[in-house]
Amino acid sequence: MLLELAQWLAKDIRAFNVFSYITLRAVLACLTALVITFLIGPALIRRLTAYKVGQSVRDDGPQSHLAKAGTPTMGGALILTAITITVLLWADLGNRLVWLVLWVMLGFGAIGWVDDYRKVVARNPKGLSVRAKLFWQSVIGVTAACFLAYYSNLPQQTAFIVPFFKQVTYPLGALGFIVMTYFVIVGTSNAVNLTDGLDGLAILPTVMIGGALGVFAYVAGHAVFAKYLGFPYIPGAGELAVICGAIAGAGLAFLWFNAYPAEVFMGDVGALALGAALGTIAVIVRQEIVLFIMGGVFVVETLSVMLQVASFKLTGRRIFRMAPLHHHYELKGWKENQVVVRFWIITMMLILVGLSTLKLR
Amino acid sequence: MREADYELVSAKANLRSKLSAQRGRSHNQRVRFWIITMMLILIGLSTLKLR
Numbered sequence: 001m002l003l004e005l006a007q008w009l010a011k012d013i014r015a016f017n018v019f020s021y022i023t024l025r026a027v028l029a030c031l032t033a034l035v036i037t038f039l040i041g042p043a044l045i046r047r048l049t050a051y052k053v054g055q056s057v058r059d060d061g062p063q064s065h066l067a068k069a070g071t072p073t074m075g076g077a078l079i080l081t082a083i084t085i086t087v088l089l090w091a092d093l094g095n096r097l098v099w100l101v102l103w104v105m106l107g108f109g110a111i112g113w114v115d116d117y118r119k120v121v122a123r124n125p126k127g128l129s130v131r132a133k134l135f136w137q138s139v140i141g142v143t144a145a146c147f148l149a150y151y152s153n154l155p156q157q158t159a160f161i162v163p164f165f166k167q168v169t170y171p172l173g174a175l176g177f178i179v180m181t182y183f184v185i186v187g188t189s190n191a192v193n194l195t196d197g198l199d200g201l202a203i204l205p206t207v208m209i210g211g212a213l214g215v216f217a218y219v220a221g222h223a224v225f226a227k228y229l230g231f232p233y234i235p236g237a238g239e240l241a242v243i244c245g246a247i248a249g250a251g252l253a254f255l256w257f258n259a260y261p262a263e264v265f266m267g268d269v270g271a272l273a274l275g276a277a278l279g280t281i282a283v284i285v286r287q288e289i290v291l292f293i294m295g296g297v298f299v300v301e302t303l304s305v306m307l308q309v310a311s312f313k314l315t316g317r318r319i320f321r322m323a324p325l326h327h328h329y330e331l332k333g334w335k336e337n338q339v340v341v342r343f344w345i346i347t348m349m350l351i352l353v354g355l356s357t358l359k360l361r
Numbered sequence: 362m363r364e365a366d367y368e369l370v371s372a373k374a375n376l377r378s379k380l381s382a383q384r385g386r387s388h389n390q391r392v393r394f395w396i397i398t399m400m401l402i403l404i405g406l407s408t409l410k411l412r
Contacts, residue, residue, distance in 0.1 A: 023409075024407065027403055027406060027407040028407070030403055031400070031403060031404070031407075034400060200392065252396055252399060252400070253396070255392065255396060256392075256393055256396055259388065259389050259392035259393065260388045260389060260392075261387075261388075261389060337388050
């Protein structure tokens with residue numbers, strides 16, 4: 001909305017042309033989302049506490065986590081509100097990719113909301129059934145994939161890009177593209193949700209990956225930079241940098257309240273939505289493998305759960321002391337802060353590796 | 362590092378953590394200072410374009 005206003009004002013006052021630059025709007029989106037989250041945050045936490053929307057803690061988990069019982073959850077609603085308002089303010093609303101990412105993010109957020117609501121408000125410990133959750137995730141994921149496949153008119157928009165190699169790309173075809181997009185969106189969403197088990201563990205990697213994807217989106221949407229760096233040029237993708245800025249800003253401000261000891265948890269409403277948004281952006285800018293590298297912590301956490309379940313079912317033995325992986329390290333004697341900050345450091349390193357693919361190809 | 366050495370280092374780290382918490386420097390505050398720094402970096406970066 002502000003872009004349209006700035007363009008209208010720029011007819012008389014040329015200085016307003018500065019708002020047409022994506023880079024500036026991305027930074028302003030980040031700061032706007034930060035301010036919105038800081039302003040709404042304390043009131044929302046007070047309200048969630050008053051309504052007793054408190055997290056229930058698994059009784060078979062680490063003993064130190066029992067103290068977390070009753071901490072307000074569903075704080076992800078705060079992040080989603082801030083991102084949505086910010087995107088509506090700063091993004092180009094004529095860009096269909098912006099609307100697609102918003103649709104996926106809010107759709108997954110709605111699934112998480114229903115799950116959280118049933119668990120903590122309706123006191124139904126099962127929440128939304130796994131089957132129902134996966135069904136609705138699939139509906140949104142497939143819809144988004146079909147939308148992207150339908151509107152892709154350049155071969156690179158549906159090709160599988162291998163990082164570190166300039167010439168290695170595989171055309172996926174419409175069906176292959178839809179299947180891959182579905183798995184990336186649903187997989188990333190659930191991976192972030194699994195990682196969200198310690199204070200601040202999921203949100204800062206999400207912020208960092210969001211920021212890095214913003215750089216990729218900017219390059220992919222810029223014909224000159226894309227050609228120079230050997231990237232696939234995706235028309236309109238640059239605008240996603242504004243969404244990435246909003247994700248980074250809202251997430252960073254949320255960390256203010258979510259850092260150990262957390263005053264609020266994001267819950268499924270935040271984790272599922274943010275993961276799905278990152279997955280969608282990565283698919284649009286054709287950087288699925290780079291997302292896989294940068295989100296290594298999410299990947300390893302998910303693999304730890306899969307391996308633990310498979311091993312227990314097949315051999316009756318556990319590989320890890322507890323899954324997901326962060327609980328394994330806690331039971332090994334690491335303090336919660338140590339696990340969280342060390343996983344952050346690993347993510348920073350992985351993001352550097354991911355960013356190096358900008359030039360190393 | 363031997364297991365016993367590691368436990369000693371870990372115990373010392375826990376003690377440091379408790380002492381710093383008593384002095385009012387909790388992990389929470391540390392992270393909040395990092396966030397403020399990141400915000401200031403963002404404002405700094407915006408001067409690349411805003412001039």
